[in-house]
Amino acid sequence: MTPTDDELERHFERLLRDPLTRRRLMKRGAAGALSVSALAYLAACGTDDPGGGGGGGSSTEQKAIAKGEIGDSLYVANWPAYIDEDRDTLKTFQKKYGAEVKYVEEINDNNEFFGKVRQQYDRGDSGGRDMHVVTDWMAARMMRLGYVEKFDRSAMPNFEKNLIPSLKSPPFDPKRDFTAPWQSGLTGIIYRKDKVKSEPKTVDALFDPDYKGKVTMLTEMRDTVGVVAASMGADPEKASVDEFMAAIDKVGEASQSGQIRTFTGNEYIKDLPKGDSWVILGWSGDAVQLKADNPNIEFVVPESGSHLWTDNMQIPVGAPEAFTAEKFIDYVYDPEVQAPIAAYVNYITPVAGVKEVLVKEDPKLANNQLIFPDDAFLENTFIFRGLDPEEEAELDDAFQQVIGA
Amino acid sequence: MSARLRKGGLPYFLLLPGLAWLFVFFAIPLFIMLLESLKSGTIDTGFTLTWEFSNYTDALSDYNEQFIRSFEYAGIATMLGILIGYPLAYVIAFRGGKYRNALLLLVIVPFFVTYLIRTLSWETILSDDGVVVSFLQTIGLVSEDGRLLDTTVSVVAGITYNFLPFMILPLYASLERIDHRLLEAGYDLYGRRRDVFLRVTLPLSMPGLVAGTLLMFIPAAGDFINAELLGTPNQFMIGNVIQSRYLEVADYPTAAALSFLLMAFMLIIVVIWARIAGTEALLGTEGETR
Numbered sequence: 222m223t224p225t226d227d228e229l230e231r232h233f234e235r236l237l238r239d240p241l242t243r244r245r246l247m248k249r250g251a252a253g254a255l256s257v258s259a260l261a262y263l264a265a266c267g268t269d270d271p272g273g274g275g276g277g278g279s280s281t282e283q284k285a286i287a288k289g290e291i292g293d294s295l296y297v298a299n300w301p302a303y304i305d306e307d308r309d310t311l312k313t314f315q316k317k318y319g320a321e322v323k324y325v326e327e328i329n330d331n332n333e334f335f336g337k338v339r340q341q342y343d344r345g346d347s348g349g350r351d352m353h354v355v356t357d358w359m360a361a362r363m364m365r366l367g368y369v370e371k372f373d374r375s376a377m378p379n380f381e382k383n384l385i386p387s388l389k390s391p392p393f394d395p396k397r398d399f400t401a402p403w404q405s406g407l408t409g410i411i412y413r414k415d416k417v418k419s420e421p422k423t424v425d426a427l428f429d430p431d432y433k434g435k436v437t438m439l440t441e442m443r444d445t446v447g448v449v450a451a452s453m454g455a456d457p458e459k460a461s462v463d464e465f466m467a468a469i470d471k472v473g474e475a476s477q478s479g480q481i482r483t484f485t486g487n488e489y490i491k492d493l494p495k496g497d498s499w500v501i502l503g504w505s506g507d508a509v510q511l512k513a514d515n516p517n518i519e520f521v522v523p524e525s526g527s528h529l530w531t532d533n534m535q536i537p538v539g540a541p542e543a544f545t546a547e548k549f550i551d552y553v554y555d556p557e558v559q560a561p562i563a564a565y566v567n568y569i570t571p572v573a574g575v576k577e578v579l580v581k582e583d584p585k586l587a588n589n590q591l592i593f594p595d596d597a598f599l600e601n602t603f604i605f606r607g608l609d610p611e612e613e614a615e616l617d618d619a620f621q622q623v624i625g626a
Numbered sequence: 627m628s629a630r631l632r633k634g635g636l637p638y639f640l641l642l643p644g645l646a647w648l649f650v651f652f653a654i655p656l657f658i659m660l661l662e663s664l665k666s667g668t669i670d671t672g673f674t675l676t677w678e679f680s681n682y683t684d685a686l687s688d689y690n691e692q693f694i695r696s697f698e699y700a701g702i703a704t705m706l707g708i709l710i711g712y713p714l715a716y717v718i719a720f721r722g723g724k725y726r727n728a729l730l731l732l733v734i735v736p737f738f739v740t741y742l743i744r745t746l747s748w749e750t751i752l753s754d755d756g757v758v759v760s761f762l763q764t765i766g767l768v769s770e771d772g773r774l775l776d777t778t779v780s781v782v783a784g785i786t787y788n789f790l791p792f793m794i795l796p797l798y799a800s801l802e803r804i805d806h807r808l809l810e811a812g813y814d815l816y817g818r819r820r821d822v823f824l825r826v827t828l829p830l831s832m833p834g835l836v837a838g839t840l841l842m843f844i845p846a847a848g849d850f851i852n853a854e855l856l857g858t859p860n861q862f863m864i865g866n867v868i869q870s871r872y873l874e875v876a877d878y879p880t881a882a883a884l885s886f887l888l889m890a891f892m893l894i895i896v897v898i899w900a901r902i903a904g905t906e907a908l909l910g911t912e913g914e915t916r
Contacts, residue, residue: 332874339669365670434773435754440874476859482776483858496755497775610670621875625859625866 292542347537361393379554402571408528424452663882700846715797784852800834
């Protein structure tokens, strides 16, 4: 779906909301509905190995961003409603550093964004962008193709100090020289308490004939395939292509038979409250928001594990204000700056010390396991392993056939 | 226009903006797409022109199901369009009286709302827990655990609804032009109502009918929004495949090949249809000359 479609869809959703809900939305900021669906668009994913050559090689050769002056403006490309509602964060940045942030919510889907920027990036032209945010596997692809700049870590003290340990060294960027996490999230089961016979603790519930036609899964390959493969006994952190293929086959059969109604991006946030779906695969941040609107909606980490993914900030090659972008990344790694973002978006923040800031303002939020998971909670999650380009093409192709294309 | 002007370059000059537009925004992109469809490679290695004609055969064998489905759905929707549209256009044209323009406006009014929003509204109307489904369940037309949304019925209904005005408007235009004296002459010659309709009204409205079927069938066959929003992967049409090949999988050659195949099939269908209905009807000259 094109971005315009998404925008229209979100507007439409707002129109459909009942007044009661709207009141809460107004309180939260202009359009909660907008944020919910937008957040959902965070396509999830796992990590991606840069493979033999490409990114790995360039990390040693490529020069880091040179120190310079802070520019007058900064062009940040991000997903919709992925920052504090009134954007005080950006205003404060301008006050503190002098650069006016042009914040454009132009990313709705990793593949789609890639399709949009590919030709520019390929010429070394960032299209004016100084920073973009994409999910792990896409971040790895950007590195592999040499589309992104290398950070000068010495200019980024907050990032150095406050990045949570579990995210310090992903396989596709072991030193975090090219990527800085923006937010993370979980892919698990979201369900309607009033419709199911019992809590769907395992992925098997999605294949339960009682819920035939009331199940949806995600169009993001790594989300659906990862979670289903894990439920079939595979470990998505190191599973073979065959094991993933087995999961794709299982999903395909369930789709053919009508067990799975359809595959969705963020659309599930309207299907679930309407009652068109009961038990689905969805993202944790949405679940927090959906539950606030409808107490019958719950999120559960399946017994076989949830998919943990991260969206990353990157500086594209050719960025006019690369140094300012680097400063901006460091700026959002200040817990005081990060706190309002985390409080609004409801995903997992990568910045240490935010919980301590938030616990004073909103203890309930600070104790939500979906926003600030403890180690025990994260125990039952996995990261989708890196795929080399051939594996990725093979799995993508098979999965696309299953989801109808 | 005087003969002098016609002989001169003026007509060609007037065609220039249109031709330039077509050349820049149609011919050139079409050519680029043709080259794209013959390339091979992946997004990581880049695509190179290798005259990969197998892209076409592969695309056809992989997606013949969706091709057939597209033409099937578009065909059914067009039939329904005639069944619904013809009587409606007839009534507006012949019995509309002073309300004619108002009625016509009502046909167009839904178009003031974006296509996407209209389709999304159907998603809500046909929802499992919605009024329509529960009503149909009480009268037994839909089984207790049955549904309307995300079925073939909802997709075909959505297509019919969304493209119906394209059928009604040309039909209306050709019906409205019919000289009533011809009908009176028919009755004077002791034609029964049925005969007059079949021998006078229907032939005279053929240009509108042919234009309507084409205007409805062509966009319907290439549509993907209805299948996407009102259907499931089991209802996906060729437009969905092209969309996903291009934007999701970044398999540009297959997407381009599929687009060309779709164009080719459309062309074949239009030619066959023109043969059956007669080219005069297709070009709309029949109604004018009589």
